[in-house]
Amino acid sequence: MGKMHVHTFDYLGQKYIYDVNKSAILLVSEEAYNDIKNKPCLEQDNRSEEINKLIKKGYLSTNKPKKILHPQTAMVENQLKRNLQRLCLQVTQNCNFRCSYCVYSESYDHREHTMKNMDWDVAKRSIDYLIDHSIDSLSIGIGFYGGEPLLEYNLIKKCMEYASNNVAGKMVSFTLTTNGSLLNEEIVEEFLKYNTKVTISLDGPRHIQDKNRVLANGQGTFDLVTENIRNICNKYPEFKRNLNYSMVVDPRNGFTCIENFVEHDEELFDGASVMSSIISGYYRKEGLDYTEDFMAEWEFAKFKYMLFLVGKLSEKYDSKIMKMAFLDLIDIMKSTRDKYAPLGETEHHSGPCIPGQLRLFITADGEFYPCEKVSEHSKVMNIGNLEEGFYYDKVKQLLNVGQITENECKNCFAIRNCGLCSMVADTGNDNENKLSKELKMKACRKVRFQFEDKLKDICALKTCGFNLEKFQVKGESYE
Numbered sequence: 001m002g003k004m005h006v007h008t009f010d011y012l013g014q015k016y017i018y019d020v021n022k023s024a025i026l027l028v029s030e031e032a033y034n035d036i037k038n039k040p041c042l043e044q045d046n047r048s049e050e051i052n053k054l055i056k057k058g059y060l061s062t063n064k065p066k067k068i069l070h071p072q073t074a075m076v077e078n079q080l081k082r083n084l085q086r087l088c089l090q091v092t093q094n095c096n097f098r099c100s101y102c103v104y105s106e107s108y109d110h111r112e113h114t115m116k117n118m119d120w121d122v123a124k125r126s127i128d129y130l131i132d133h134s135i136d137s138l139s140i141g142i143g144f145y146g147g148e149p150l151l152e153y154n155l156i157k158k159c160m161e162y163a164s165n166n167v168a169g170k171m172v173s174f175t176l177t178t179n180g181s182l183l184n185e186e187i188v189e190e191f192l193k194y195n196t197k198v199t200i201s202l203d204g205p206r207h208i209q210d211k212n213r214v215l216a217n218g219q220g221t222f223d224l225v226t227e228n229i230r231n232i233c234n235k236y237p238e239f240k241r242n243l244n245y246s247m248v249v250d251p252r253n254g255f256t257c258i259e260n261f262v263e264h265d266e267e268l269f270d271g272a273s274v275m276s277s278i279i280s281g282y283y284r285k286e287g288l289d290y291t292e293d294f295m296a297e298w299e300f301a302k303f304k305y306m307l308f309l310v311g312k313l314s315e316k317y318d319s320k321i322m323k324m325a326f327l328d329l330i331d332i333m334k335s336t337r338d339k340y341a342p343l344g345e346t347e348h349h350s351g352p353c354i355p356g357q358l359r360l361f362i363t364a365d366g367e368f369y370p371c372e373k374v375s376e377h378s379k380v381m382n383i384g385n386l387e388e389g390f391y392y393d394k395v396k397q398l399l400n401v402g403q404i405t406e407n408e409c410k411n412c413f414a415i416r417n418c419g420l421c422s423m424v425a426d427t428g429n430d431n432e433n434k435l436s437k438e439l440k441m442k443a444c445r446k447v448r449f450q451f452e453d454k455l456k457d458i459c460a461l462k463t464c465g466f467n468l469e470k471f472q473v474k475g476e477s478y479e
Helices: 030-038 049-056 073-082 120-132 149-166 185-193 206-212 222-235 237-242 256-264 292-309 320-325 327-335 392-399 401-410 437-463
Strands: 006-011 014-019 024-028 086-090 139-145 171-178 197-201 243-249 273-278 360-362 367-369
Touching (some): 024 049, 024 437, 030 049, 120 139, 139 149, 149 185, 197 237, 237 243, 243 256, 256 320, 292 437, 327 437
Parallel strands (some): 171 197, 197 243
Antiparallel strands (some): 014 024, 360 367
16 A cells, blocks of 8 residues: 555644645544554555545545646646636836835845836737637736836826727726825826726835835835825725725734724725735845744734634724735635545646636736746746736746655655746746745745645634635635
């Protein structure tokens, strides 16, 4: 008998097995746990009755992939020729802010602020490219990205008008991420006209916002942004329906003050969703340290939210930030109750989408990248341009990032719950035309650690009677 494709872990005095093929969490006895953990190749004569019962039910299989290949590899050309779904247009590389952790700042290698703007010819050709390559898409979307995109509002307005007038037979939607300082009545009325979804970057109360998000002259931006948003929302209350906030959390600061700010400032946040993320570590010149205070406050906030989920705390503990942070955990929890087919002979870890299909990033110069998060200085990430179209071989290379860690992926217990894409293996070097196994392995170790942590959280929630059907985000349940 080969080695069982499982992962063992203990939590709160209980022993668990995560079955990779079934995507199921099993509570087992200490005897079975020790046998599986210490002797994962148990022969039939040495198995306990408990283990034999699990095997008869289809658990504890030794089945593992024999080849790592993304299942959509053969569909790359067709999907990129006929099923593009979204563009992200870099309308400018300029910005009126100088945020210390911005990917355009000196803290990162892959971008810098410039005065470069996208001209109308590039924008129009980009929209035409999306329309021509989305025949099979039921709807398409266009996002506007900077720098600060509202510095190029006239171009954005022209793009929305052109796309709306030239898309036939399908819906077109628009999104924009802004620092919020340049929003005015004219812009908001135009956004309402096109039902544009707006995400405002706002990182917390005054002392948090003004520490990292400053004007070019070093002046803080909290009052400028929040007063502008309040005035806009008071005059156009319907605008709140299309308003989201994005908070970049600096782990060198505290967390509780940010959560309290969101929960208590109803004028700003009531009716709007709040997304949070830790400062990006990709392409960063120096490492990012997490303070003990931040980790303690984060874990306490997570603990309170879990108590709320199991009905031990009132609705006032229904944290907007924690709710979004728990979405991935809820998705995993949902998958563990579904019936999964065993892993096939050919598999690839979850995570990569077809680069460019879901969110094609087009720079001000008309170059193609998988999304706006990757390095514009990276040779391996450049997957085409408006002149030549997609480089399909490079797209397939990025899609199959698991091949650079093939043996590790075949044996990994997180293969079905791995969010890694090719960005984690990119050096950002403009002379390098391959992905880094060393960087990929570093990211893999982090994913395995995080996935086990999520499995433990799921066990805690299930033990305390969490009702998955009652978990909702903006009215959508996870039934």
